[in-house]
């Protein structure tokens with residue numbers, strides 16, 4: 334792609350972020366400001382102007398999914414060679430294997446599951462999942478077992494066992510890995526950093542290979558990853574990081590957003606550019622999302638026209654709330670619309686059970702993200718296993734045991750476990766009411782019947798039920814945020830000012846996922862372990878309600894200009910939702926030809942829905958195409974260039990709707 338085309342469709346800030354010659358460069362990019370678009374175009378722009386060779390570029394991400402997406406976008410930008418895009422782990426592992434192989438050393442096995450190894454150790458202090466989280470935090474912070482108790486105390490970590498016992502379990506885990514001759518993902522990072530720091534020839538070879546470093550989501554970097562990044566960089570300035578301090582939500586896992594916020598101090602001479610334009614959400618959504626962070630904190634400027642004022646609904650009970658969300662989801666789903674335009678966002682996995690039940694009862698297809706189906710969650714599996722041990726007994730006799738388990742988890746601050754167990758206890762009571770003679774062994778089948786044993790299919794058109802954390806990086810036209818209660822938002826164990834600030838950012842992330850419609854809700858009572866518990870609204874509902882009241886006031890008088898603007902928008906929306914026929918016909922002809930060539934039905938090349946969406950949006954560049962819902966890395970790779978050619982040829986002068 335040529336220089337001017339790389340800059341097409343970018344605003345002034347984005348253009349500067351793509352073209353600024355500064356090194357090192359830090360791009361502070363707010364929610365919905367087009368991070369990926371900017372990062373990929375910067376790499377391509379530097380390749381085009383000759384200041385970077387693609388095969389010497391290393392672009393680092395935190396998830397495999399992000400790496401795949403970025404790789405596909407770069408591929409579609411038509412670079413001569415493909416840059417290396419990967420997670421810290423994947424790149425470090427590849428380099429280490431070469432390092433060992435070149436020196437004739439055996440390559441140790443890679444431990445795939447910490448939890449499985451921890452489960453095999455005797456006398457554990459904590460549930461394996463919680464222990465794994467502590468080990469990961471300690472490794473991320475480069476804290477060895479002997480310093481764990483002190484460091485965990487300093488950071489006020491909520492751990493359901495004496496810290497010394499956790500430290501012992503951590504040490505036992507390290508010993509067991511050594512005994513088995515395996516390394517885990519954290520070892521991979523640490524060993525790669527050590528090799529680079531101690532072996533000048535190895536460091537020189539890697540630094541020669543990767544001369545231009547780019548890091549996405551830099552606010553999520555932890556000290557161990559940062560050490561590795563510095564080892565890769567050496568003393569060279571060619572580093573570009575992109576991140577958003579207002580979306581830093583992994584402090585609990587060891588991330589340290591100060592690497593981003595102090596970038597200019599740590600790198601004298603660095604250039605910092607900021608992206609504040611938001612292309613995703615209506616000004617109304619952004620107004621609320623900003624209110625959560627506090628006055629003057631959010632710098633986002635809406636690039637979209639007005640939309641609906643978000644709603645805040647208080648329900649009497651959690652069951653009413655789930656039913657209310659389901660009813661609202663139905664209302665927001667006109668005939669022919671897709672369910673995956675909507676998502677329900679919750680703070681904890683434990684809140685999902687009730688929503689799952691309500692969606693199943695209403696026959697609305699749904700998909701869970703960031704959580705396994707109830708029956709596969711560790712707390713539920715453990716509980717069913719322990720109830721099933723020993724002679725069979727009536728379920729009624731086991732109800733108290735379930736309550737006790739949930740209570741224990743709650744007392745220990747394991748909110749997710751407690752929520753899962755409470756959902757299980759609630760379903761057990763439903764079964765007991767339906768069949769008072771049911772044996773304990775009937776519970777598994779009953780739960781499977783109520784919420785689906787395997788969960789709904791991964792693909793397909795479905796409402797997404799997502800935790801705030803798992804929603805990061807995603808967007809939906811309609812977003813329902815549930816359970817805005819003290820204890821969930823902020824989470825009960827967030828007691829320090831730092832933890833509380835992270836909870837605000839987490840809610841900011843959740844709210845900024847909404848494009849058009851945002852519905853917030855909470856319940857005044859919730860059934861936790863067969864007990865009705867009174868709930869207080871989230872403290873963040875105060876600024877949110879105030880912000881909403883301002884918006885509602887502004888919307889009320891509807892002066893004539895606003896009426897006119899609204900009518901114009903309605904007209905524009907109506908035109909936008911009517912797919913331009915000429916382009917659509919051309920896309921259909923291209924699809925038929927592409928399908929004929931490989932002898933598959935046309936819908937295999939591109940579904941009707943995606944085709945209609947491409948026709949509606951008329952994307953003129955690879956970023957815009959990649960942002961069409963349903964266009965994944967594979968489609969982009971296989972058909973991206975051809976699709977863009979068809980659009981360019983047939984879209985004519987028609988304005989591309991967002």
Ligand SMILES: Nc1ncnc2c1ncn2[C@@H]1O[C@H](COP(=O)(O)OP(=O)(O)OP(=O)(O)O)[C@@H](O)[C@H]1O
Nearest residue numbers: 342343344364365366367368369370612613806960
């Ligand atoms: N210059 C632009 N013109 C039109 N739309 C844009 C532009 N830049 C970004 N967008 C749109 O803005 C939306 C948000 O972009 P993107 O998902 O890349 O944001 P982000 O910075 O990664 O956000 P977040 O951090 O909140 O996930 C996308 O739907 C994208 O199509």
